[in-house]
Each structure stands twice: as structure tokens, then as C-alpha cells.
Amino acid sequence: MPSFARVGIVGTGAMGAGIAQIAAQAGAAVLLFDAREGAADAAKARLVETWGKLAEKGKLTPEAARTAGERVATAASTADLRDCDLVVEAIVEDLDVKRRVFREIEAAVSPDCVLATNTSSLSVTTIAAACEKPARVAGYHFFNPVPLMRVVEVIAGARTDPAVCDRLAAFAAEMGHRAVRCGDSPGFIVNHAGRGFGTEALQIVAAEGAATFADVDRALRDQVGFRLGPFELMDLTGLDVSQPVMESMHRQFHGEPRFRPSWLLRQRLDAGLLGRKAGEGFYRHGGAGQEPVP
Numbered sequence: 001m002p003s004f005a006r007v008g009i010v011g012t013g014a015m016g017a018g019i020a021q022i023a024a025q026a027g028a029a030v031l032l033f034d035a036r037e038g039a040a041d042a043a044k045a046r047l048v049e050t051w052g053k054l055a056e057k058g059k060l061t062p063e064a065a066r067t068a069g070e071r072v073a074t075a076a077s078t079a080d081l082r083d084c085d086l087v088v089e090a091i092v093e094d095l096d097v098k099r100r101v102f103r104e105i106e107a108a109v110s111p112d113c114v115l116a117t118n119t120s121s122l123s124v125t126t127i128a129a130a131c132e133k134p135a136r137v138a139g140y141h142f143f144n145p146v147p148l149m150r151v152v153e154v155i156a157g158a159r160t161d162p163a164v165c166d167r168l169a170a171f172a173a174e175m176g177h178r179a180v181r182c183g184d185s186p187g188f189i190v191n192h193a194g195r196g197f198g199t200e201a202l203q204i205v206a207a208e209g210a211a212t213f214a215d216v217d218r219a220l221r222d223q224v225g226f227r228l229g230p231f232e233l234m235d236l237t238g239l240d241v242s243q244p245v246m247e248s249m250h251r252q253f254h255g256e257p258r259f260r261p262s263w264l265l266r267q268r269l270d271a272g273l274l275g276r277k278a279g280e281g282f283y284r285h286g287g288a289g290q291e292p293v294p
Ligand code: NAI
Pocket: 010, 011, 012, 013, 014, 015, 016, 033, 034, 035, 036, 039, 090, 091, 092, 093, 094, 097, 101, 118, 119, 120, 121, 141, 142, 143, 144, 236, 237, 238, 241, 245
């Protein structure tokens, strides 16, 4: 029996679906909710397809693939989350929206249910402050793609009960992930330490015009040893996700230049070049390899 037997996922995009996958594989019953009509059902269908492929490749037994699929259900509203003992939120990176959704979730669940946010950069404390019981709220920051990136930041807000973080860390281990504990500072560990590479890479290309983004990626991948260059990573994350994260960190660190956002990211975003999810971002995806989009 997993530490959390019934897990609600609110927001079933790239991250929510990934968290749902590992939670179901760990034996939890998973309930998916998304505000966009049809999104939760589509996420469930993709999960079942993924488990089928894993079984074909021999990475999961057919029995495990089948039972994982049977553990996932979809919810029509947040009210359906009432029996969950953990709800993980992975919606849009917008503080006001997250606070509103947390209030809504708290109104639906039992007093013991743990509430977690997958926010990349927003204050866990400020999100928790929207709730009547902020002690039960923590950050649970997974990385993309969730099943392969086996680290999760477990973030204590100013009023989070440490026992809540202990439970989340234990559940992470059951899902095959290593929990890294940290406090509630903007960007936590990975986005604080790592974002600077993205913002500096954007400066080299957009402000200094010193290199193309493909060459910056190549240099950092081949020479510095990154698995993905900063622009490749922005395409994977989604420019619609990266931009608000950069803006929020810049704001929270009072305009610290290392975190300054760039017009180039904004422009690509406005042009609908969102990254892999749109087929095009800094690169054109699909087919063989990736081509830079000038
Ligand atoms: P996404 O755009 O793929 O998915 C977000 C989902 O939330 C969409 O399906 C959308 O319909 C739904 N949604 C939006 N507002 C909602 C609401 N009010 N109620 C219910 N559902 C709502 O985004 P992604 O990439 O999954 O990111 C989600 C969160 O995870 C963000 O906070 C992001 O900063 C964080 N994150 C993203 C990572 C990435 O690499 N993409 C990595 C780690 C964290």
C-alpha cells in the first residue's frame, strides 16, 4: 500500500500526467482533473498508451501496465477530489490562479489531505496562505519528463508541517524518485542555480548578438557537458512555462540581472513558437532530429 492511497492531480499537462504515471505505477489510485474540457480524458488515454508501449518494450509486465491503467480515473470537478489523501497541483504558473485553485481544492478535501504544488518558482508560502490549513501545503517540484528525471524538490513553506514533507519524501521514494529537501526561496534549488544559464544564453544571442542559439546550445552541450543546451531545454519545458518562471524569479529577486527575462523569449512565445508541444520553438521538432527555427 503506498503512503498516499488516493492521489488527485489538478492540471493534466506535461507535468501532471507525468506525476500521475509514477503515482499509479507505485500503486496509488489516481484521479485526474483539468479545467480544459477533455484534457483529463486525453491525459488518461496517453497514459494507457504509454503503459502499453512500456509493456511492449518489456519495461513493465503486461499485468503491471493493465493494473496501472485501471488505477486512473478522471474527475469532472474539484469536488470529486473529496476522498483523496494527497492532491498535487500542476496548473499554469500564475500565483493568483494557483491560490484560487488551492482554496477550491481545500474546500473539497478532508482536513487530513495533503496539498502539494508543482510550482517551478512561485512562493509555496504565498500559495499556502490562501488555505485555511497552510501546515498541510508543501512544494513538490518534479522535473520534465517526470518518469525519467528521478529527483523531486520537497519544499517547506514558512508554515508547512515538517511531517508533511516527510510523507511526501517517503512517497517520492516509493515512486522511484529521490527527494531533495529545501526551503521556500524563489526557484528553490534547480531553478535558482540553473536559470542563470538560460538568461545568460539569451543575453549572448539577443543582447550581444555574439552567437546563434544553436551554437550556444552546441557549446554548452558538447563542451560543458549539459544533456540539453539552454534553448533545447526551453523547448522541452515549453516557452509558455519558461517565460513566467523567468519573470517571477526576476521579480522575486528584486530585478537581479542574472534572472532578467529577454525580449527574444517573449517574441517567440507571442509567435506561438512554444517548443516541442507546438512542434516548433527555437527548433522544429518531429521527423529526424531538430532544425533551428531562425
Ligand atoms: P502544461 O501547460 O503542459 O499543463 C498545464 C495544465 O493545467 C493544462 O492542461 C491546463 O489546461 C491546466 N490548467 C490550467 N489552469 C487550470 C485550472 N485553473 N484548473 C485546472 N487545470 C488548469 O504545463 P506544465 O508544463 O505541465 O506545467 C505545469 C506546472 O508545472 C507549472 O506550474 C510549471 O511551472 C510547473 N513545472 C513545469 C515544468 C516543465 O518542464 N514544463 C517542470 C517543473 C515544473
